[in-house]
Amino acid sequence: MRKDKFQNSMWAYLMIAPLVIGIGIFYIFPFFQNLYFSLTNLGAFGQFKYIGFKNYEKLMYDPKMYQALKNTFVYVLFSVPLGITCSTLVATMLNSKIKGLTIYRVLYFLPAVTMPTAIAMVWRWMYNKEFGLLNQFLNNFGFESRAWLSDPQTALYAVIVVAIWSNIGYNMVILLAGLQGIPKMYYEAAKIDGAGPVTCFFKITLPLLSPSLFFVTVMSFINSFQIFDLVFMMVNRTNPAFESSMTIVYFFYTNAFQMSERGYAAAIAVVLFIIIMAFTWIQLKLQKKLVNY
């Protein structure tokens, strides 16, 4: 009996070994390495010296860090709630019986499997002042053309729109799975009691969808805090809107890879880690109050 148990667990360990080793080498080890590097002056070509908490001290007085934090919070505050609302609406619509359902599902999911760089290129084209589709369309209604991505007042929001659009697909699939797990009989019972579609949505769909919604919310928060690729592709270094749309990871990137201040960049990464951890912890606390199981 004991031998059998040992054999079973050995197989289990053997099976998860590739994953655990992979995570260990590529996630856990670099994480601690980064913690250490944040206390050094690591620069170009890997030479470094231990300098204690100087990087964090410098970070505390760096106005660019606060600008990046502010931008990132604006980004998260808009893209998470709007993104989830849109995905929920789309998922609910695609859960009904309409013609060409699979085609719609594919169409909404397509952005999720498209490379962010490709998405950014296409949207940059659409936002362009001289040749962009969006401005051509707005011109028809008498609005003047704007340089959406190089105007400090609109650039960040222009990126947020793209981010919401490209995330709908991924969130939708998870929510759709959640929706299909809700037994039909609840709706039938509610109908008999005289509930309309709106009441059904708020009293049955939403509460029973809350586990999926919770998962999607946590993931969206984490992903939004780490936004980089879209901003990087759409707002470059010489863009006048750079300062007003630079996110924390972008700030990290410029320091690590353009200025070769790797130690300082490591400190930025640690700060971002703490912020994300705090937010996730709050959400896990709220989970007990808001999520129905």
Next chain:
Amino acid sequence: MKKIILSLLSLGLLTSLTGCGSDEKTTSSNKDKVLKLALWDANQKPVIESMISNFEKENPGVKVVVEITPFSQYWTKLETAATGGQLQDIFWINAPNFTKYAKANMILPIQDLVDNKSINKDSFPEGMIKMYTYDNKLMAAPKDIDTTALWYNKEIFDSLKLQYPNDNWTWNDMVTTAKEIKNKTGNYGLALGFAGQEDYYEIISQFGGRVISPDKKTSGFSDPNTIAAVKEIKELLDEKVIPSLGEIADTRSSDLFQSQKVAMTYSGSWMVKQYMKNEIIKDKVDLAKLPLKTKDAAIIHGLGYAIYSQTKHPEEAKKLVTYLSSKDSHDTQAKSGIVIPAYIESQEIWTESYPNLNLHGYSKMLPNGIEYPASLNTGKWEDVMNEYLNKVWMGELTPEKACEIINEKMNAILKEEV
């Protein structure tokens, strides 16, 4: 038991599959010594590959693989590769990054090639040799030269019955013409790129100013001529003679020029091929040397081929670099018209590579060239300079105030370099 057998079977299947894959690879790379060559300009790939295939014929057993990374990611990638000890055997280097790589011992000196006359120093402009000499040793073989000229669209000039820009033009001629075009057509007459080289670096030099002192120890932003140049550009922006920074960030000046939305623009010599590839404008455009302000000046920059200090095949890499810096290779480069060859004797061939273009507009500037502003940590002060100049272009700071801040911060950065 059954499970174990099954898993063993599947494991065996997996290894046999991967085994097949690796076998195939080794056969092709076993004998050949492979040299990797890193570069960023896809336009130059065909020419470089034709030179390489000649080299491979002359040197059996050596294979050269070209790896292209777009310029915006090139230095990031190169630095990461260098940190990990995986730098390509031979790579393009430019002035802003040269000292950094040379100081970190990433480059194999090729002074021995100069000493044994494989590379003839006198065939190249002195400035280029100086640019790539570190610690009294030549570190990179000069590849090409780039400089800037004024491009114009003949069709727009014809339609307004204006005189084409010529080599006797002054700064004021250009500005008045640009204003006239703007007034008559509503489109911009002139566009600047706000990137440094090709625009404000050139204008600062023409005004007699400096970005950095010749000894690379102090900033040039306290020079009244430098400040005057910045002021002049700001005035052009205020009078809406040139597109704003925002408009250029949205659509680059070279794209505006290619879509005929602008009549004149400053363009580097590396743009010749791009413009001549464009079917819409290729017969409508020409160029002249930069208009004269206080003095004839243009930033001269050029690329070099550097060899990685830890390369596994230093002898073969040196052979390739020698071949690429020979007159034959520079002639091939010149005929393609892609870049101005660094080899002085080949430059004449280049100016005739496009008979319908006045390429002398570029070559005339070479004797008046000013070395590209660079130091050990070029990127750091460039970042400060761009940030505060952008504030001027956006109207958030006065030119005087911004130049004062740049001067102060740049000097602090330069002080750390010693």
